[in-house]
Amino acid sequence: MEDLKPHRNASRSRxxxxxFLLALGALMLAVNLGxxxxxxxxxYFPLPLMALGLLxxxxxxxxxxxxxxxxxxxxxxxxxxxxxxxxxxxxxxxxPIFVIAAxxxxxxxxxxxxxPTPNASGG
Numbered sequence: 480m481e482d483l484k485p486h487r488n489a490s491r492s493r494x495x496x497x498x499f500l501l502a503l504g505a506l507m508l509a510v511n512l513g514x515x516x517x518x519x520x521x522x523y524f525p526l527p528l529m530a531l532g533l534l535x536x537x538x539x540x541x542x543x544x545x546x547x548x549x550x551x552x553x554x555x556x557x558x559x560x561x562x563x564x565x566x567x568x569x570x571x572x573x574x575p576i577f578v579i580a581a582x583x584x585x586x587x588x589x590x591x592x593x594x595p596t597p598n599a600s601g602g
Contacts, residue, residue, distance in 0.1 A: 492542045503524060506521065506524070507524075507558075524558065525557075525559040526559070527555075528552070528555030529551070529555035529559070531543070531551050532548045532549065532550070532551030532552025532553070532555060533548065533552060534548065535547050535549075536548040536549065545587040546584040546587055546588055549580050549583045549584050550584065552580075553576050553577055553579070553580035556576055557574075557576045557577065560573040560576070561573060
């Protein structure tokens with residue numbers, strides 16, 4: 480029965496992740512609109528996303544499962560390719576990374592979460 484109770488830290492971790500993604504998106508939009516950034520380290524912002532994604536793949540937790548790790552890693556990889564133009568790809572041509580991530584996400588999804596639970600009322 481302990482697993483059925485909502486975790487108090489789950490909403491806090493979602494808030495932190497949401498704020499992080501909001502700030503990251505605002506920074507990316509500012510750069511794309513032509514606002515110069517005072518220092519060049521902003522180009523490496525995808526690396527923490529990729530590191531968190533790998534962490535979620537290797538050591539999944541209740542806050543970041545393997546599927547979420549795949550999506551974080553794919554988002555970081557997409558941004559890295561877009562910023563540096565790796566493999567001759569750019570922002571508009573690297574989108575198949577997300578199709579690959581979707582396929583991998585289906586492969587690692589926990590099938591136990593998908594099954595309906597038996598009716599406890601005995602009916």
